[in-house]
Amino acid sequence: MATVLTTAIDVCFNPQNSDTKKHSLFLKPSLLRQSRTRKLNISCSSLKQPKTLEEEPITTKTPSLSEQLKPLSATTLRQEQTQILSKPKSVWVNPTRPKRSVLSLQRQKRSAYSYNPQIKDLRAFAQKLNSSNFTEKSEFLSLLDEIPHPPDRDNALLVLNSLREWQKTHTFFNWVKSKNLFPMETIFYNVTMKSLRFGRQFQLIEEMALEMVKDGVELDNITYSTIITCAKRCNLYDKAIEWFERMYKTGLMPDEVTYSAILDVYSKLRKVEEVLSLYERAVATGWKPDAIAFSVLGKMFGEAGDYDGIRYVLQEMKSMDVKPNVVVYNTLLEAMGRAGKPGLARSLFNEMLEAGLTPNEKTLTALVKIYGKARWAKDALQLWEEMKAKKWPMDFILYNTLLNMCADIGLEEEAERLFNDMKESVQCKPDNFSYTAMLNIYGSGGKAEKAMKLFEEMLEAGVQVNVMGCTCLVQCLGKAKRIDDLVYVFDLSIQRGVKPDDRLCGCLLSVMALCESSEDAEKVMACLERANQKLVTFVNLIVDEKTEFETVKEEFKLVINATQVEARRPFCNCLIDICRGKKRHERAHELLYLGTLFGLYPGLHNKTIKEWSLDVRSLSVGAAETALEEWMRTLANIVKRQEDLPELFLAQTGTGTHRFSQGLANSFALHLQQLSAPFRQSDRAGIFVATKEDLVSWLESKFPPLVTSQA
């Protein structure tokens, strides 16, 4: 796309294609890295010379603008990237030629408003129009005739500026225009277009723009930036670019407002290289970008999770002596979060405070989210204390983000305090996500009683239950063996419109695996059947001893393929647990094998020369036991064949701090004990170690040659 744009620039201002030189930007590490993987698309010399404006007069043609531009964009502008890349980048190495501007360093001038003595009457009239409800356009039009003063230029402009809904602004504009009292100037279009933009009426905006062209009304930078940002908000990026190109072709230079608007368009299209190319060209011709432009760049790098890019933005601002404002800091903080740099986010936040800026709701939301995801409980709590002490602004989103942070870190009391604050507030009443966060906290903390109470409260308050809240409750009630409550919650949730997803099914499946009585298991099974009939059929199939392995394999493939990727391993884990619960150990081994075969357990086995290890951190209790047994069988065979073994063997369960792996280390230790396997707890939590010597002698006793040779 930048090729398109670069071309548009060149067509009008740079016919010789000789303006640019290699800029320091392309020597920056992050970009060099980028250019290694994908050549920068910055060359423009290979494009054919487009038709000149004389050949394609765009102001007088009758068909639509896009039709007019079509031949140009289809034939000349949309070259294959490979063609461009195949050309040497010679255009960039030409320091002697002067650089051509790609943007005007002066902003669009605005006309001054003069005092209107009728302001009071006209404001009142506009308010009346604003508060009127009408179903027919004619009703509104008849109201317009009550205008207290004649709709001359200044009066009309004042009213136009005071109207809110786009329908009213648009109708008023056309009404004034039809009176023919004065020629409609650019500002009338601009004001109306802005209102239309709030209503995301791109089509109407484009119609107005074409009307301007037809009537010979000048389109200025304000017009173009409004059109472009409206197209952007409507996700019509092609349109945004089309109008930007058109602007150049009519001989109008964008100023920095229009230019940063288009930078944002390319950024939203994730055209990082193009954005940088445009940025560089503008800077090379004397532009000093402002905070908004840097915010655009920062957001772009944030979305790419590109830490080097974020650093580059900070460096550029420093070298150009542009002080970041709160919005820039917010953007960069968010970006640091996405780039997985909580520590740097914290430093940046401190820098912001030292610069004397006050964080707003968005700043705090970004930071709380980062600390929560990083499980930095200390920093999160400290920030929270600071927020309260300094009375920094809070809003609804920040409250919910704080609640989610509490869920991430497991802060029950703090969450309860927050939740109560929300209930007592006027502005920030808890919504279904606030409730879900609380259910998550109670659920992962095993507080079944509190969770149930909250669920009832939610129902009474008429708060919509969502699938995540339902899942949290089901998990919690399942662990607490409150199966009747579980069924009640599930039924009600379905009644209230919850659509079960694979996570919820996985959760039901895991509860089924935990059920001690078949009566309970059947109740859970009945729930699961309503959510995922095929899964239940598969469960019945695998617990049936008579089912052949090949059948299991085929059905497994079908079930797993139909499951969302993130739920596949949990499914397989639960299925293994169910089989072990029903003493179908061999079936459990088959399922583990199938899971491995279909890539659900990458990195389960790890080998170095010195040690072999088994990483069961993402496995359920039953799956981990099965994996251990399988490993021992394999090792026994290796011993029998007298092949080489390393000195050390290691099994890794993780520390169990994560709520889903809680108890794995303990149950694994117990299983080792039952097998009297020679693994010992290491100094590091969640790691079990055995020496080659101990393990071999144990394997020889456990799997005597005679028995296995029979098998």
Add this chain to the structure above:
DNA sequence: CTAGGGTTAG
């Protein structure tokens, strides 16, 4: 929202 550009959750 008083003619134009940038930032927040699940």
